Amino acid sequence: MRWKQVEQKPKVFALIFETGDEIAAELKQFAKEQGLGGSSFKAIGALSHAKLGWFNWEAKKYEPASVLNEQIELLSLIGDIALKDGEPQVHAHLVVGRKDGTAHGGHLLEAHVRPTCELILTESPAHLEKKIDPESGLALIQI
Structure with missing residues (x-):
């Protein structure tokens, strides 16, 4: 992954992922390194x-919904990074398109790039922290 800071206030970064990069892991590492x-x-x-997931309300966890091992278009990836126990956590949803024009979407569990992924990351003015929500069992942003 290559990156460049393109704005200072607020901080805005352009991250360019390359073939073989795993988006969630590299994004989490980048957030940690940049504070x-x-x-x-x-x-x-x-x-x-x-690998796309969905939230199983009864089990209170994300479960795999579908795994696509083929060339696919990343039509949309949106998400946030927030602190949980002082560590950055990536939460993202994506929609991908297959060769036949069908779309699949869900919670990002894993995604390997080929040949590129162009990501724009903007830091919020105030740090957001995630805390465990007792009802859902999820780490949710607390305002």
């Missing part, structure tokens, strides 16, 4: 693999 807490991002590109 980013509350941030939002959007991206487009293409992937060779995506």
Whole structure:
């Protein structure tokens, strides 16, 4: 992954992922290295693999919904980064398009880039922290 800071206030970064990069892991590492807490991002590109999830309310956890091991278009990736127990956590949803024109969407569990993913990340003015919500069991942003 290559990156460049394109604005100072608020901080805005352009991140360019390359073939083989796994988006969620590299984005989390980038946020940690840059000291980013509350941030939002959007991206487009293409992937060779995506694992999409959905939130199982009864089990209170994300479960795999579909796994796509083929060349797919990353039509939309949006999400946020917030601190949970002092560590940045990536929460994102994506929609991908298959060769036949069908779309699949869900919670980002894993996505491998091929050949590129162009992501714009904007830091929020105030850091956001996630805390466990007792009803859902999820780490949710607290304002």
